[in-house]
Amino acid sequence: MRRKESDEKMKSKMAALFASVLIALAVVGFTYAWWTETLTISGSVETGKLEVKFKNDDIVKSCSPEMTCETGVTDTAITVTVSNGYPCGWCNVTFTILNTGTIPAKVKAINIPTVSGLEISITGLNVNDIIPVGGSVSPTLRIHVADGAAETTTYTFIVTIEFGQFNA
Secondary structure, eight states, rough: OOOHHHHHHHHHHHHHHHHHHHHHHHHHHHHHHHHOOOOOOOOOOOOOOOOOEEEEEEEEEOOOOOOOTEEEEOOEEEEEEEOOOOOTTTTEEEEEEEESSSSSSEEEEEEEOTTTEEEEESSSSOOOOOTTTEEEOOHHHHHHHHHHHHHTTEEEEEEEEEEEETTT
8 A cells, every 4th residue: 555655646746746847847938938029120221323424515615816626525524626726825625514413422533635736734623622412613624735736637635534432
């Protein structure tokens, strides 16, 4: 009888242990669920647009008497043709550059070709100048016919200006 009694005590202890483990697991599971939280952060980024253009309807040209200067403009380059030039003759071409983008634009390079017989420079615009959003600048190309220029020569050249983002 003692054995039966001890078997029953053992079963009772096992049942109590099983119940305790179940309760402990339930409490741990509830506690885990109670203290667990997921936060989700979502965002959106829209980058700016770098866009700088030559304004082709705002070009002012002036030259020495008898000399002529014609221009052709695209969004990214200006072509200049000088005709009937003579030593010490000159032409000035003033043009406008617009920043139509959404970020300030910084002048990275001004590419003026070397043309035999001409001295070409630009005023009113320098490397590292910044054009604000919606802003503009009106530099002037100064073209001087050198003493050694050839007779009856028409000179054509292209000037390009490279821009980059203002903070680079």
